[in-house]
Amino acid sequence: MQNLNWQRTDLIDESEEVVLHQTKEQKDTLEQSSGIQIEDRTAGRVKITDVLVDSEGEKQIGKKEGQYITLSVPTLTLDDHDGFEQLENELLVNFKKMHEAISWNKDDKILIIGLGNRTITxxxxxxxxxxxxxxxxxxxxxxxxxxxxVTGQTGYETGEFVAAIAERLKPKLIIVVDALATRASNRLCKTIQLTNTGIHPGSGVGNQRKEISYEMLGIPVTAIGIPTVVDAPVLIADAVELMMRSIAARVAERSKPSSKLSLSSWQPDINKELDMSLVKPIFGEWATWSKEERQQLFEETFAGSHTQLMVTPKEADYWIDNYAKLVSSMLMKWANKL
Incomplete structure (x- = not known):
């Protein structure tokens, strides 16, 4: 099968090198051989992945040298006030840590750039x-x-706008906020990535522009990104994966006495390790393929038609508004302590 790199993502913890090194032993090996340090921790309901990439690691995974902190609440919903509050608190804690080395003077300015097209939710x-x-x-x-x-509206490179303002203002720090792309549908609008490496405007939708970074401007740049879109074939692959795992789990439990004791509609645990060969009589050899191989098949099948479709939640306007409030609240709390 032809190997196509089709899964767009801006989240470092979804990059292949990080995904393939989940155990402690694998992370130690990755750190020694590739210059990438990974630390996973949990604070309340918030899952945090802290990734440090050095110059060697940059060559390995194609992500810029620097620090990347990913915060996620997998069970987050629109009316989950507790989840949003915990996410904001952890974003504030990690934002403070990332900038604690900066020495602030009374007249120092902070330039906040809100990237994106307001006409596209x-x-x-x-x-x-x-x-x-x-x-x-x-x-x-x-x-x-x-x-x-965006460049399509103004006819001018966004990075050039920012550079011109930075040249005039001479800020101590530039904070850039933008939408990102994910390659996991269950992370849409439930994750925040914080990084001190800057950003490429438009990269989430495959429209990469001139980067906004310390290397380009000579000023520290911190980027805050929220994944709001995912490639259409990813959704199809995720749905098929969920269906096959659900059937495999039901087949595995069918002969156990516990399945006959349920008084209500029984729902299997599809997250545990399953023997997918159980559904081979139903789906054939396809059932024993890895998830990545099935995703690759969808990409090749839909090449030229669905590949360019990006999908967002139907409540995207509410999600975007909630995150705009969350990040603005965090920034004000942080600034008040400087």
Whole structure:
């Protein structure tokens, strides 16, 4: 089968090198051989993955040298106030740690850039954030805020806009907020990535522009990203995977006495290790393929038609608004302690 690299993702913990090194022994090997350090921890309901990439690691996984912190609440829902509160608290804690080495003076400025196209909902997190910051009763005097739009609207490189403002303002720090792409449908709008490596505007939808980073501007750049889109074939592959695992789990439990004692509709645990050969009589050899091989088949099958489709949740406008409020609240709390 032809190997196509089709799963777009901006999240470092979804990169192949990180995904394939989940155990402690594998992480130790990765750190020694590739210059990548991975630390997983949990704070309440928030799962945190802290990845440090050095110059050697940058060559290995194609992600820039620096620190990447991914925070996720897998069970998050739109009306989950506790989940959003915990996510904001952990974002604040890690944001503080990432910038504790900066020495602040009274007149130092912080440039906040909200990237994205406000007319396309899943890409509007940046402009929405700037709107929320402007709507606050008290705006910290350190903040200078700007939503430059996208190149397709202005005809001008977003990175050039930011560079021009930075040259005039001379900020101590640039904070960039943007929408990202994920390759896992269950992480849509449930994850935040924080990194000190800057950002490539438009990279989440395969439209990479000039980067906004310390290397380009000579000013520290911190990026906050929320995954709001996923490739269409990923959704199809995830749905098929869920169906096959559900059937395999039911077949495995069918002969056990416990399955006959259930008084209500019994739901199998599809997350545990399953023998997929149990469904081979139903699906044939396909059932024993790895998840990655099945995903590859979908990409090849839909090449040229569905490959370019990006999917977002139907409640995307509510998700975007919630995250704009969350990030703006976090930034104000952080600025008030400087």
């Amino acid at each position: 899943p890409d509007a997190i940046g402009p929405y954030l700037i709107d929320h910051l402007h709507s606050l009763d008290v705006i910290d005097e350190k903040f200078v805020m700007y939503a430059p739009g």
